[in-house]
Amino acid sequence: MEKTDVDILLVEDSVADARLIKETLLDTGINHSLNCSVDGEEALTYLRQCLMANETKIPDVVVLDLNMPKVNGHQFLEQIRKEPALESVPVIVLTVSQDEEDVAKALHLGMNYYLRKPPSAASIGPLLERIVDLWS
Amino acid sequence: MTTVEDIDYLLAGNPNTPLKVLDRLALDKHQRVRRHVAENINTPPAVLSRLARDPDVEVVSAVAVHPAISRELRAELALHDSVEVRYSIAEYPLARASILFILVEDDNPYVRDRALQTIRKYWVQDFCSRL
Numbered sequence: 313m314e315k316t317d318v319d320i321l322l323v324e325d326s327v328a329d330a331r332l333i334k335e336t337l338l339d340t341g342i343n344h345s346l347n348c349s350v351d352g353e354e355a356l357t358y359l360r361q362c363l364m365a366n367e368t369k370i371p372d373v374v375v376l377d378l379n380m381p382k383v384n385g386h387q388f389l390e391q392i393r394k395e396p397a398l399e400s401v402p403v404i405v406l407t408v409s410q411d412e413e414d415v416a417k418a419l420h421l422g423m424n425y426y427l428r429k430p431p432s433a434a435s436i437g438p439l440l441e442r443i444v445d446l447w448s
Numbered sequence: 449m450t451t452v453e454d455i456d457y458l459l460a461g462n463p464n465t466p467l468k469v470l471d472r473l474a475l476d477k478h479q480r481v482r483r484h485v486a487e488n489i490n491t492p493p494a495v496l497s498r499l500a501r502d503p504d505v506e507v508v509s510a511v512a513v514h515p516a517i518s519r520e521l522r523a524e525l526a527l528h529d530s531v532e533v534r535y536s537i538a539e540y541p542l543a544r545a546s547i548l549f550i551l552v553e554d555d556n557p558y559v560r561d562r563a564l565q566t567i568r569k570y571w572v573q574d575f576c577s578r579l
Binding site for chain 1: 449450451452455456458459462463464465466469472473
């Protein structure tokens, strides 16, 4: 079965977690390109640059950590949902947080899906493919 | 292992899911996915109208108590063949009194009784509190 090509923006401040997620994405077998931002501010800047540069495609999906310096995951969600060109970009929240309020707040701010860290290839793989399929 | 059905079910119920995605999920082969679309507060009236013709009564029941459907569609569903659909409207607190009065004369005694209870609870009490 041919796998979908997926452009992913990973927003993650932890180098170790980012490496683990990269390895998991490789395990999914999905053809993908991955851009990484270390916090919400850098991710917002990247997305706005994508919008301004016509040749750069907006990522198909954002994989977002919640607890980050500068602009955290909640603030990032709040910002992109205010921008018409970015409001429908699907966002998967990925966090170790056990706090249901964290997840509820992310849902309120516009998250599309939630996975607990560390995600398995069996959970994130089908999710990425399905989101790209449904959003296309 | 996460299945596509599980993913679709969660997306169908998420208020942040874009309308075009809800529109597609409303055609899903799995009943629980379509029911979740019918329960989603952001599902637009056009999609709800389509789901009102769904072969599954749980899906239609969810449409019947969705706040976004028109008065005309709710009145039409108050005459639905399924008791389950009519009962769901009979217990719906936001149903108009005119629709509840249709159900007070329903063939099914449970539907009739429930419609009467809803009228007493949400309409008579409200009316009396204004006197």
